[in-house]
Amino acid sequence: MDSILNNSAALSALQALQMTQQSLNTVQNEVSTGLKVATAADNSSYWSIAAQLNADSGVVSASNDALSQGQSLLATASSAINSVITTINSIQTALTQATEPGAQIGSINTSLASLGQQLTDAVNAASFNGLNVLNGSVASLNFVAGFNASATGGTINTIAFTTQALYGLTTGGTATSTTSQSAVTDAATIAQLQTQWGADTADTTAVTAGTVTATYGKDAIYENTATQQFTVQSKALDGTATTTVYTALDGNGNSIAQGGTPTFAAAASYAVTTTVTTPASQNLLVQNGTDLTNLNVTSASSAQTALNDVNQALSAVTDYAALIGATQDRMTTANTFNTALMTNYANGVSGMVDADMNTASTQLQALQTQEQLGIQSLSIANQNAALILKLFQ
Structure with missing residues (x-):
């Protein structure tokens, strides 16, 4: 049925032309921007x-x-x-x-x-x-x-x-220390210790801990009756400090006890402990x-x-x-x-959003041809209404 109020052929041709033009606009944007995903509307995920x-x-x-x-x-x-x-x-x-x-x-x-x-x-x-x-x-x-x-x-x-x-x-730096200790087991040394300090801890010699008892050259000797020990402190010219703790010394400041804990009752520790402290080098030069x-x-x-x-x-x-x-x-x-x-990263982004220009150029030519054909088809469909006039001549 032909109608002057509704030209179905023209409407179909118009719809096809609009779809072609939409696709053509998309391809033209890809060609001009180089992107197939230029905005979130094109592909939100990518x-x-x-x-x-x-x-x-x-x-x-x-x-x-x-x-x-x-x-x-x-x-x-x-x-x-x-x-x-x-x-x-x-x-x-x-x-x-x-x-x-x-x-x-x-x-x-x-x-x-x-x-x-x-x-x-x-x-x-x-x-x-x-x-x-x-x-x-x-x-x-x-x-x-x-x-x-x-x-x-x-x-x-x-x-x-x-x-x-x-x-x-x-200033600054942390010193390093090494400690060694030896033990005494012979009865003669133990007896010597008993004679010097007594067989128990009740030594009441009036010597304050830390008081200098004697000096030998650059060394200072401290007597501590509370621990029944002597402490010898010395420092070399290069700054190396040596602290040696003895349990008995002779008149020349030499150790006569080589460490260990005697077996007699109520004995204090008589171990000989030597600690060598070396200041950390702050400057390599x-x-x-x-x-x-x-x-x-x-x-x-x-x-x-x-x-x-x-x-x-x-x-x-x-x-x-x-x-x-x-x-x-x-x-x-x-x-x-x-x-x-x-x-x-650049390659990954390119794979997702960049347009394939070879494909885009082919599509552009095809869509341009389709657009021309769509316009021609719409023109033919619009001419059909004009043919109705001949029915009334």
Whole structure:
């Protein structure tokens, strides 16, 4: 049935044309933006995943930027510490010359003073962006190294680095102690102890604990009747402190008891305990009281002693240089991984939201053809209504 009120053919052609034009608009947007998912309306799931990946990639990129600063800081320190090692080698040469008979000690000391200044110059100059990991101004650092993404957000990955001072610290440090103890079993020594202190704890000798009883050279001897012990305290020139606890001493301050607990009744502890306390080295360039930045020798003997301490300093400095190098290597690995991670993020986002331009170009041409045909079809359908006029002629 033909009707002038309802042209079904024209309506069908119009609907088909509208659908073609909608598809054509979508493909044209893909071609112009390069995205098949440009907004959440295009594909909410892919769009949200891509947005999160882009955000994570931005954090990883920022982490790499921060990591580059850390690498520059350690590179500066590494350059300075290499200079320090070279200078220490020169100090070793000078001290070796000082051990030779007839060495010009005065000239060698002048050279040592200059080399010591070179050490402090290198340490003080090893600063990057206000940070110096060689002079003890910072205790530890946590370098930003990456980002651990998770479903709930993520955490920053860091590389911890504990600094050591080559020179510059004046306080602090923790001493280390070693303790040894021996035992007494022979009856003669036990009898000697009984004679000196008595067979019980009722010794009432009027000597206050901690009172200096006698001195021998640099040693001080304290008597403590409460514990029935003598304490000998001595300190070497290099600062090493030795504290020895005895249960009996002869007139020259020597131990006559070699430790142990006697078997007689009500006996106190007669063990001989020796504790050697070594102060922690706060500065790697100061070993056993020898300061490499302020060396002065007076003889071949003192030069040999200083040379031994310089060798220890060199070992400590090279160990620290190795730590810096290992941290640099870890940073390089982290940087490489971050770069690869950002590439993976970019590829993942591209796979979800980027348009396939080969497919889009093919679809564009096909839809343009369909649009032309749809317009032609609508035109033909609209002409059908005009044919009704011929029925009334």
